Amino acid sequence: MNFDFSDEQKSLKDELRRFLAKASPTTEVRKVLEGEALYNESVWKGLADLGVLGAGLPEEYGGAGGGYLELCIIAEELGRALAAVPFSSSILLAAEFILHAGSEEQKQKYLPKLASGELIGTFAYVEANGPVTPDRIAVTGGAALSGTKIPVPDGMIADIAIVAARDGAAGERGISLFIVDLNAKGVTRETVANIDPTRPQAKIVFSGAPAERLGAQGEGWGLINTVFDKAAVLTAFEQVGGADRALEMARDYALERMAFGRPIGSFQAIKHILADMYVSATLARSNAYYAAWALSTGSAELPEAAAAARVSATKAYQHCSKNNTQVHGGMGFTWAFDCHLFYKRANVMASGLGSLSQWEDKLIDRLRKSNKAA
């Protein structure tokens, strides 16, 4: 047993942290917040140049042939930096779907361009407010797609979308996946306001948009569940990165801010808030490590480990980001301070792959199945 990342993986982490500190300070992220850009293009290009976008993809598809552990590290650093780039949409979802379900031709066609950052991909499946169920997917599929998806993360900047649509019977077996060129005819899109403006989302209307099938007919729902388990592990690292940074910010502020003649970090009420943040961030990190191991080895424990990592990381990020604001007092509620960026990111990420309660539900189902409680 060696329950830690390797030295090479740790140096990748250091390298990325240095790069992001320079290329993606929150002043950059704020350009997207203020609506000056839909994402930080220069950061995205820089990540592509570093080989980060294709780090986890096989070499024959333009990747670096690294594995999921490298992706975990990348996700954590991007989360820490609040990077305003479509990594999760394009790499953790679109590329994963194609890698997992695509034909050889589709892989050759799309993956090298996703790896180089030349193409941006996203995943479009939500249509109505409330939990997504197979019966709530009304976009119709086939050679052409029609219907509306909302909200779609990175929907305004994506070149292609993996779209979940109905092209058969009712229920799960009627759902298939399609690849759609979002710049082609039959697609219109507009930005929709979302609680985290640093990661814009869109409403996309398909009216007879040309589509190519991804994976077998009727396999869509199963594919979504499989890819979501992997994405849950990777985004858990993004959440853990954000939670850790929020804890650090709060700690630093508590050391510096004086009240009643002493640093606020000397008040036990503040110390105990910070200790509890440390606890939740640490538990989330440990759950994420276990899931990373399960993901990287293709272990049968992945479904259970992924759900645990997801639940733990969602809660930790929400907990750390809200208390970061609390420790900052009035400053924490200003637009100028960064606290709200973490708070907003945490709460959007909490629903990205389905809500916390849906993942709690999955976790219990899976624990029951494995008949192993701890």
Next chain:
Amino acid sequence: MNFDDTPEEAKFRQVARDWIKANAPHELYEDLANQGFGGAGGKQKSRTDGIATAKAWQKKKAEAGWACLNWPTEYGGRGATPIERVIWGQEEGVYGKLSGLFIIGHGMCGPTVMAYADEETKRRLLPPLASGENIWCQLFSEPAGGSDLAGLRTKAEKDGNDWVINGQKIWTSGAQHSDYGILITRTDPNVPKHKGMTMFWLDMKSPGVEVRPIKQANGQSEFNEVYFTDVRIHDSQRLGAVNDGWKVSLTTLMNERLTIGGSMSTGFSELFDFCSRIQTEDGLAIEDRAVRSKLADWAVKTSGLKYTGMRAISAVSKGENPGPENSIGKLVAGAMMQDIATYALDLQAQGGALNDPDLADFGARFQAMLLRSPATRIEGGSDEILRNIIAERVLGLPADIRVDKDVPFNKIPTSGRG
């Protein structure tokens, strides 16, 4: 990142498994598996039987080299790696519950003696501690010194080559069964509190030592008051330098947090099992969304603790020292166990009030947990002290403002208890 056994670890695991299969007291399996937390529930053997059984298992393990695995062989251990010790724990499973009596000796007293006693003493005292022949206790807390351990007043005064001890300890777990103890005393009241203490080991049968069990809130008597009246201890029983006892006690307390935190049960697997079997108004409890949400929260805390422990072991096996981060274990597990017990009783509705193993659900295990768990949040460092440690020693926040730090011990105001 590799969670699997290496080939050597797999081999070690197999050897351990084979030995346990051939030697464990299998007739006790059912009893142990169903044993309630804190000793209640289930069909309990009498305490003396319990001690004899525990000692017999420990002796058998020691003879085959399976006691205190990480200790050097000359002190009764096996010289095993930290990971091998974890593997052993996994394989020992429910039989590990038989070691409760030895936790303080093996986890805290032993490491302190190992760090500070002379070679001859170590070779004499440690092997019978490892083998369970001797039981040890930790004589630290006093009426005037719990969280604020350095407030202790038990006096040790030099008389020739001896020290004469007078005073009182309290909350001493297992003192009534103990052969030896480690004892921290005040040797100089004229200097600030942390600078005037000295540590010793002593024979609990020494004249002048009197042990009085205390009845606990859960009806049992694990802990005791221990009175010292002119107890004489030879200077060779001193651990560490005169007036350097605070530093020595930190060795013990660091090991304490590792020991207690690392091995604590949270009650989650019992609750999961329970919810998979009992009915609420709408059917099986585990089918209920509200129940699931609670279970999920405890599930990820439990797994998070387990893997945090694994990360700590990985770090230790690469040569890092176990640090204050380990405070997380008991802080999370203690509070969780109390919450879990409370919730399990809620699911039982009025029946939750029953506390007879034959009448209450699940052999009254959650009732036992409910009644014992308040102690877990206090013993070995209260929740608040653990949060202070994390805040100060892990996160680097300022220490509490102290009014007693640079004042001679005998000038510190007191609440007049001691």
